[in-house]
Amino acid sequence: MTDRVTGKVVTPTGIIRQGCVEISGERITAVAEYPSIRDGNWIVPGFVDIHSHGGGGHSFTTGDADAARAAARFHLSHGSTTLLASLVSSPYELMHDATAAFAPLVKEGVLAGVHYEGPYLSEARCGAQNPEFLRDPSLDELGKLIEVGDGALRMVTIAPERPGALEVIRLLVSRGIVAAIGHSDATYDQTMAGIKAGATVATHLFNGMRAPHHREPGPVFALLGAAGVVCELVADGVHLHDGTLNFAATVGGADRSALVTDAMAAAGMPDGEYELGGQAVTVTNREARLSRDGAIAGSTLTMDAALRRAVSVGIGMPDATRMASTTPARAIGLGDHLGALIPGLRADLVELDENLQVLRVMRAGTWLP
Structure with missing residues (x-):
């Protein structure tokens, strides 16, 4: 029919x-x-969110499969037909158990994969990541987690300046897993080394990175200028000024810019007290910040709201749609299967009013x- x-x-x-x-x-x-x-x-095509920690009062970061189902269902109702479950920096045991718990959901299609945002990140740029769990990249640890996931692990965010980072990036690429650069205090040259090793995604560009300077450009200029890197942009008006969002999307273009939510459990929920990676988060006026120091702690964004924000800052509907669907699908290796309204692709659609x-x-x- x-x-x-x-x-x-x-x-x-x-x-x-x-x-x-x-x-x-x-x-x-x-x-x-x-x-x-x-x-x-x-x-429009169904949205593809490659960076989300939860929503609707439910979190991916604890590794609970029922909570993951509920969070995915919440985001699906907002048009995200493809979703990665993003963990935060955690002890090995939690990463192991969460990956094992989510692997059946990936096989079932509830999730498109698992994203490790950490623990191989910079202490100086950890943001809302728990510094207690940060550590140098480990080929042995990551190799075990890849095996536990049995194909579930799809992306890992790494600070390329950490000892062993380049070797881990090469391992990820060799196993068909996306290496992303983020939460990094790297120099321009260190970032370029990570890109040369195979990193192809910038985790929430500008956020959790050394600020760009005209004499010390750091990771932002390296990532934004690299032809093979897709840059995540959190279009909530908190992570990025609207002018920055428009600038980055213009420089990178719609084929290298991906809207993401970086959502936490508080997305779709009232203001109040929440938790992210074992740390208390206070949400006020829809802004999520660590209770202890006010650092931005994810967002309360959904992908439909991200699309609306992108359009509101002057990004045309075709480009904004590519940024919400087509480009992130390609970034995680699913562009031949979904992410656009093209014959032969999976029928993921969102109907929007005016x-x-x-x-x-x-x-x-x-x-x-």
Whole structure:
């Protein structure tokens, strides 16, 4: 049976104002003009969030499978049809147990994979990461975790200046796992060495990094200027000034800029007291900050809100959609399967009203109830 979804269809090459997406089973079979349509809703590909710690009152960081299901379900309702579960810096035992617990969810398709944001990060740029758990990269430790995950581990964030970091980046790349650079105090040259070793993602560009300077450009200039690196951008108005968001997206382009949420459990929840990686977090006016020192501690963002923010700062709808779906899908090796409204790809769609609010979500050819 063929299903048809009509409206203003956003494709990687532009907008089909009178468009139609045809779906058979789990796949898109055709995307074409549909002249009889007038003033339809926006039809965009399902969002791909490659950096999220939880949402809806539930966290990925504790390694609880039921909580992970609930967090994924929350973000799915906001259009994120593909989601990585991001852990924070933790003891080996927690990383082991969380990876083992999430591996079945990856095989089931609830999660697209696991992301380790740490523990191989810089003490000087740890942000809301727990400094107690930071350590140098270990080939032995990571090798064991890769085996436990049995294909679940999809990305690891590393500070390239730490001893052993380049060897670990090479190991990750050899195993088909994305190496990301973040929470780093690296020099420009140290960052470039990490990129040369195979790193292809910048974890929340600008945040948790040495600030750029015209004589000491550091990681920001290296990552933003590297043709093979996709730069994560947290478009919540807290992590980045809107001018910075627009600047980075303009310099990197939509094919090298990925919107992410960096969401924590408080996304979609009231202000109050929460926890992230064993540290107390206070959420006030939707801003999440460590209770002890006020450092930004993730966000309360959802991907539909990130898309709205990107458009509001002047990024065109086709580019903003690529940044929310197509580019992050490609960044984690899934671009041949999902992330765009193209025949043959998985039928992940989000229907948005004129204000870019979510009306309904389709994943793998099925509308959410």
